[in-house]
Amino acid sequence: MSKEILLVVEAVSNEKDVPKQVIFEAVEIALASAAKRRFEEDALIRVSIDQRTGDYMTYRQWNIVADEDYSNPAFELTIDDSEEQNLGLGIGEVYEEEVESEEFGRIAAQTAKQVIVQKVREAERAKMVALYAEKVGKLVHGQVKKVTRDSLIIDLGENAEASLPKDQLIARESFRMNDRIRALLLEIREDNRGAQLILSRNDPAFMVELFRLEVPEIAEEVIEIRGASRDPGLRAKIAVKTNDRRIDPIGACVGMRGARVQAVSNEMNGERVDIVLWDDNPAQLVINAMAPAEVDSIVIDEDAHSMDVAVKADNLAQAIGRNGQNVRLASSLTGWSLNVMTSEDAEAKQQEESQKLIDLFVSGLNIDDDLAIQMVEEGFASLEEVAYVPMEEMLDIDGFDEDLVNELRSRAKEALLNQALQAEEQLDGAKPAEDLLTMEGMDNHLALVLASMGVITMEDLAEQSVDELLDVEGMTEERAASLILTARAPWFTESE
CATH class of the missing domain: 3.30.300.20 (K homology (KH) domain)
Known part of the structure; x- marks a missing residue:
């Protein structure tokens, strides 16, 4: 059996190009699973294989826990049990006892096969992620392997597959089985099935990478792409800048007789591209x-x-x-x-x-009016600017002297003070209802401000939208949404 284990590990490792360590772990899990059938369902079984000889030992494990945490005798021992048996182990440690090992027979081999397949898949995915992690945001090439309702499965070679969702295709383009395809590696997405390579052909970065491929000056960083936007399949704009004044960035991207931009446009299903100078x-x-x-x-x-x-x-x-x-x-x-x-x-x-x-x-x-017109022409746009702009700047205005500037600043500050007093009077006159004042997340000042806007009760607040509350100074979308949700809570209670 020891020799058979070594032969299985060697064969699978060579066939799948997976480290032997991964295969040994799979066989250990399979043997532990087979041995576990002789014990309680929750028993913890560990198998250790000597990777040099193929010999293996099987152990049953118990976790040492505090008396009050003891709940399952299948895999737990209390600290008192540990002391009574002189195990010399503390809470959190593991006690192991050697048990009879299962032979590497038919059942263990089948289990091992299933575990090995899973381990191999995990190893292949990990290898794929490591291989493509540095290619995110870059172009990749492949062949259409399968067409489903929601996506295309693309074979990238070397056992690597990627998904090209239908919503990441350019408008009106279609592909069939075995078609060659070029796309942007948009992301490596983790889901229940493991890591998945996600491609895109309608992302603006796809166009950027196509230009990088067609225009050597971009790859050499003589020309920079500073921005890109697309209406996939119809029209796009790309902003370019040169780091060498001798080179025209637009001309370089257009190419001789438009060859370079035309190549990019053809790859994007005829999408028209405007090249803009940054x-x-x-x-x-x-x-x-x-x-x-x-x-x-x-x-x-x-x-x-x-x-x-x-x-x-x-x-x-x-x-x-x-x-x-x-x-x-x-x-x-x-x-x-x-x-x-x-x-x-x-x-x-x-x-x-x-x-x-x-x-x-x-x-x-x-x-x-004449003085007001002059101030507007000089760029003043509010009373605050008149009140607080540096005097030196105002004295630079034709016809303004120190007395006039001081008078204008004084009047502006007085007008702002009057506006603030009027706002306070409005707040003082507003009387929010008790349910609004005592509502969770509310404070007196905010309740007064809302009341001045006509929001007197919780019911009034419940009927507001987030955008309407954003008119309140200092209000954030998160707080507005939270307040409205709290105010609407009675609605749901009543419906129940």
Whole structure:
């Protein structure tokens, strides 16, 4: 039997290219499983094989536990039992007793076979993960092995398989058995079946890697890809930057007679690719990304991280693109929220916002229209800026002297104080209901703020949405959701 074990281990190890140690462990588990049949169901059995001779010993094990933790005599001994039997073991240690070993017969061999198959699969998966871990985010090649309802199974060679979900395919493309395929290794996903290689052909990184393959300057890092966005199968944008001023990054990516970009487009099922010049200036980057549409002007809102992009009326449709495609891709590429409008609409919006500021300064600072207009033209956008902008900056404005600046700052601070007092009076006049005040997660100030908004009771709060509560200063989505859920708890109690 010892010789037979050594022969099995040698044969399986060579056939499956798995370390002998893995096979020995599988045989030990099989022999332990066979020996366990002679004992209680919960008995702990361990088999140890001498990997040099093939001889093996079988042991039954008991865990040493405290008296109060003792629950199963099949595999537990109390500390008192250990002391009575002079085992010399403490809590948490294991007592072993040699028992009769099972022969490596038919049943043990069948069990060993099952365990070996499982161990081999686990070893192959571990080997596969180690092999492909460094390839995540890179292109891989394979052959379609199987087509299921939800995915394609791709044979990558060397016993490695990957899954290409149908939702990771480019629109309108299909593959058949044995077709050659190229895809991005998106991730290594762990599930009940073990590690699984997940591929994608519609991720923007797929296009980036195709360009890296087709354009040597990118692989050599002479040209950098700084951003990419896709509407898979239809259109894409990619932003490039050169690290060598002698090289035109767009021309290099396009290639002679468009050969390079055409090769990428063909691999992506004819997807049209716009190559955009990267610019560290966000406004200029947006102008580049909006191509082929020409931009007349841009207004940046840093706080909202958005831009109003103005184009000529006859250029609006092209700027927006079919179903908003062009502006959506440009927004994704640049990371800015883009609002596209005609130059006329942009001018009207600007005038409307300017007039609001003029009216604010006229009423809040008690000044005439001319001075208010001048302040707006100088870039002032709030009473806070007037009150707290450094005096040196205000003195640089044509016609502003120290007396005028001090007066404007004083009036701005007084107006802000009056606004704060009015807000406090509003809160003082608000009377939240007792159930709202005592609700879990509520505090007095928040209850007063909500009451000033018309949210008086728990029932009122339960009818609110998260977005509505975000109007409260300092409110987060998590807290808003938690408060609303607490307020709605009585609904579910009543329904039960």
